[in-house]
Amino acid sequence: MSPFLGPYTGFIVLSYGLAALVIAALIVWIGVDHARLKRRLADLEARGLRRRSATPPEA
Amino acid sequence: MPLVDYANPTRFLALQRRLAPVLALVTAVLFVIGLVLVFRSPADYQQGETVRIMYIHVPSAWLSMLTYAIMTASALGTLVWRHPLADVAARAAAPIGAAFTFMALITGSLWGRPMWGTYWEWDARLTSVLILFLMYLGLMALWRTLEDPARGARLAAILILVGSINLPIIKFSVDWWNTLHQPASVFRLGGPTIDASMLVPLFVMAAAFTTLLFSLHLAAMRNEILRRRLRTLGLLAAGGAR
Numbered sequence: 067m068s069p070f071l072g073p074y075t076g077f078i079v080l081s082y083g084l085a086a087l088v089i090a091a092l093i094v095w096i097g098v099d100h101a102r103l104k105r106r107l108a109d110l111e112a113r114g115l116r117r118r119s120a121t122p123p124e125a
Numbered sequence: 126m127p128l129v130d131y132a133n134p135t136r137f138l139a140l141q142r143r144l145a146p147v148l149a150l151v152t153a154v155l156f157v158i159g160l161v162l163v164f165r166s167p168a169d170y171q172q173g174e175t176v177r178i179m180y181i182h183v184p185s186a187w188l189s190m191l192t193y194a195i196m197t198a199s200a201l202g203t204l205v206w207r208h209p210l211a212d213v214a215a216r217a218a219a220p221i222g223a224a225f226t227f228m229a230l231i232t233g234s235l236w237g238r239p240m241w242g243t244y245w246e247w248d249a250r251l252t253s254v255l256i257l258f259l260m261y262l263g264l265m266a267l268w269r270t271l272e273d274p275a276r277g278a279r280l281a282a283i284l285i286l287v288g289s290i291n292l293p294i295i296k297f298s299v300d301w302w303n304t305l306h307q308p309a310s311v312f313r314l315g316g317p318t319i320d321a322s323m324l325v326p327l328f329v330m331a332a333a334f335t336t337l338l339f340s341l342h343l344a345a346m347r348n349e350i351l352r353r354r355l356r357t358l359g360l361l362a363a364g365g366a367r
Contacts, residue, residue, distance in 0.1 A: 068164050071173040074239040082234045085185070089337065090227050093223060096344045103351040112360040122276045 132209055134350045140265035141343045143209060148340040155333035155367075162326035169323075178236040180327055184334035185299070186229040189257060190292055192222030192338065195291040200282035211344070213277035213353070217345035218266055221262035221338060230254060241305050249298035253291055260288045274353070 071078050159180070165362045169176035196218050202211030233251070234244045247252065264281055272279035310318045317324055 071177070072168070074173070074175045077235045077239055078177050081181060081235045084231050084235075085181045085228050087299060088224050092224050092341055095220075096348060098340060099348050100351070103348055103355060106354055107351060107358065110355070110362060113362070115358045115361050117348075117354060117361075120133065 134209065138211060138347055138350060141347045145340065146344060148336055148343070149353055152333060152336040152340055155336060158298060159333045160328040164327055165181045166323050166326045172240060175236065175239050176323070178232055179323075180330045182229060182236055183327060184331040185225050186254070187336050189222060189226035189229050190192060190295060191335070192218050192284075192303050193257060193261075193289065193292060195342070196222065196285050197292075200281060200285035201221040203282040204286070205277050213276070213346050213349045214342070215281065217349045218342055219261050219265050219268070221341050221345060223258060224263065225334075225338070226254065226258040226261060229321075230258060231262060237305070243305075244252070246305050248304040248306065249302040250295065253295045253298050257295065260291065263321065274356070282357060
């Protein structure tokens, strides 16, 4: 086993690896979700749909 | 601007846009400093190098509970004050809390095998954290199941408040019952029992995890607001097509 982390290197590396993977998955999921939502909102707004609160008051 | 003004989703989105890069930078810097300190800290006299798992296991476990505490405050906001962002905050926090709880369970298991000789034991601490994980999953399923967001918000808020009884059970499980898990060694009446050479890296990693939680939570809240706007526009489109 690695002289650096002792006889349980595998457990330590696996812990850090899995933690990094979970954090990366959260970041990617939130980013992809945001891009998808923005695209779908832009599509609907391009069709002329507006929420009442987003419509500027008439002059 | 008073804090209450950020209850307005549009103002909240503007605030999130300003805060996101700052929080991301602070999180990255804290993780770099924390990891350098972790791998320069001494090995434990009993556990050897395996103690390094503590620096990710303990912050994950703390944040699994902090996230649920945030959801509990949000549930009160939904039921008592009908705060417009309260349900958004609770719903956005659940998957993040589930991820931190999952991380705490897995890293705890990987730490337990070499130290206790087992990956899992049905003792009070481990079981109550597993229940917390299942509660996160149950709440996420509930939100996805109910069509009416207002009804879903109230039901979820009640369930969150009922589930919050699990937080003191998790915290004090190591004092109330005999468990394999060690008793509290940081936040205890007599002060921490961990040497400063390990306590400082642990706190830096905990700070990194906490800023990560706030970054992810704000971004997930932004997504939830956009999802609700999309739903409103979808209903308008359906109404116009009729």
